[in-house]
Amino acid sequence: MIQKVVMIGAGNLATQLSLALHENGIEILQVYSRTVESAKALAEKLNCKYTISVKEIEKNADLYVFALSDKALQPILDGLPVPIGKVVHTAGSIPVDIFENYTKIYGVFYPLQTFSKERKVDFSDIPICIESNNMEFQENLIALAKRISKSVHLISSDQRKQLHLAAVFTCNFTNHMYCIGQKLLEEKDVDFELLKPLILETAQKALQLNPLSAQTGPAVRFDEEIMSSHEKALENTPDFKKLYSFVSESIYKMHKSK
Numbered sequence: 001m002i003q004k005v006v007m008i009g010a011g012n013l014a015t016q017l018s019l020a021l022h023e024n025g026i027e028i029l030q031v032y033s034r035t036v037e038s039a040k041a042l043a044e045k046l047n048c049k050y051t052i053s054v055k056e057i058e059k060n061a062d063l064y065v066f067a068l069s070d071k072a073l074q075p076i077l078d079g080l081p082v083p084i085g086k087v088v089h090t091a092g093s094i095p096v097d098i099f100e101n102y103t104k105i106y107g108v109f110y111p112l113q114t115f116s117k118e119r120k121v122d123f124s125d126i127p128i129c130i131e132s133n134n135m136e137f138q139e140n141l142i143a144l145a146k147r148i149s150k151s152v153h154l155i156s157s158d159q160r161k162q163l164h165l166a167a168v169f170t171c172n173f174t175n176h177m178y179c180i181g182q183k184l185l186e187e188k189d190v191d192f193e194l195l196k197p198l199i200l201e202t203a204q205k206a207l208q209l210n211p212l213s214a215q216t217g218p219a220v221r222f223d224e225e226i227m228s229s230h231e232k233a234l235e236n237t238p239d240f241k242k243l244y245s246f247v248s249e250s251i252y253k254m255h256k257s258k
Contacts, residue, residue: 001062001140001143002026002062002063002140002141002143002144003026003027003062004026004027004029004060004061004062004063005018005021005026005027005028005029005061005062005063005064005065006028006029006030006031006032006057006058006061006063006064006065007028007030007031007032007042007065007067008032008057008064008065008066008067008068008076009032009033009065009066009067009068009072010031010032010033010035010038010039010041010042010050011038011067011068011069011117012115012116012117013067013090013111013115014031014042014065014067014068014090015042015045015115015117016115016117016120016121016123017065017067017090017111017115017123018031018042018046018065018067019045019046019120020123020148021144021147021148022046024147024148025147026144026147027048028046028048029048029049029058029060029061030043030048030049030050030051030057030058030061031043031046031048031049031050031051032050032051032052032054032057033050033052034052034072035052036052039051039052054076054079054080055079055081057080059085061085062085062086063085063086063087063088063144064084064085064086064087064088065087065088065089065090065109066087066088066089066090067089067090068089068091070091070093070094073089073091073094073098074098077098077099077102080102082101082102082103083102083103083104084102084103085103086103086105086106086107086137087099087102087103087105087106087107088106088107088108088109088132088141089108089109090108090109090110090111091108091110091164092110092112092160092161092163092164092167093160093161093164093165095157095161096108096131096132096133096157097133097157100133104134105132105133105134105137106132106133106134106137107130107131107132107133107134107137107138107141108129108130108131108132108155108157108160109128109129109130109141109144109145110128110129110130110131110155110160111123111126111127111128111129111149112126112127112128112129112163112167113126113127114171114172114175123148123149124148124149124150125149125150125151126149126151127149127151127152127153128145128148128149128151128152128153129153129154129155129160129163130142130145130152130153130154130155131154131155131156131157131160138154142154178195178199180240180243181195182195184240202214212254212255215251215254215255217251218230218248219247219248219249219251219252220251220252220255222252227244227248230244231244231245
């Protein structure tokens with residue numbers, strides 16, 4: 001059983017995951033972060049200790065959760081004493097075997113969601129993807145995940161990498177489109193609030209229908225007149241014009257071949 005956890009990281013995911021574990025009876029022994037401000041802020045919410053030195057990380061935890069950016073993980077691992085205890089990372093694109101030279105038992109605990117420090121999320125419906133090099137440890141990770149979520153899945157490193165890629169398209173790229181939409185409206189002094197019902201309906205329709213079937217707009221119909229007028233309106237923002245043209249063509253080709 002995993003009862004005592006050290007959280008290595010204090011960013012968006014680390015904050016929300018550690019709070020969810022804490023609220024479901026898991027003791028967070030310590031928070032590590034590279035900055036005092038981040039470590040202290042999260043530790044105060046969890047009523048636990050914190051450190052900014054890898055040499056001061058607690059030695060008696062049941063689990064060490066590396067909730068760090070991809071580029072930060074390797075340098076932190078290289079600074080830790082070897083061997084360390086049972087560990088997991090929370091990254092989408094990093095293989096499980098990144099830990100193989102540092103410890104004997106390791107895994108992945110990947111919550112598939114977008115996180116912000118300021119916005120509390122309900123973990124109960126968030127898919128948590130589990131992988132491990134050890135069957136007993138895998139079962140322990142599954143049990144831990146089920147304490148906070150009803151959606152727990154065994155996903156290989158190769159599958160998780162593809163899942164993360166799909167998530168970038170469906171989350172990060174989609175949100176970037178919202179940013180562009182907001183900027184275009186600001187140019188004409190139109191409130192972004194007007195788009196919010198459309199955003200909600202688009203998301204709900206994608207969940208209820210096949211996304212390919214739910215697609216609408218001038219690109220599906222290949223309405224050249226409307227698309228040409230849109231591209232003309234984007235003359236002063238060539239990056240947006242290029243994006244509009246590229247995505248429209250992609251939509252058309254996908255629907256033409258279905």
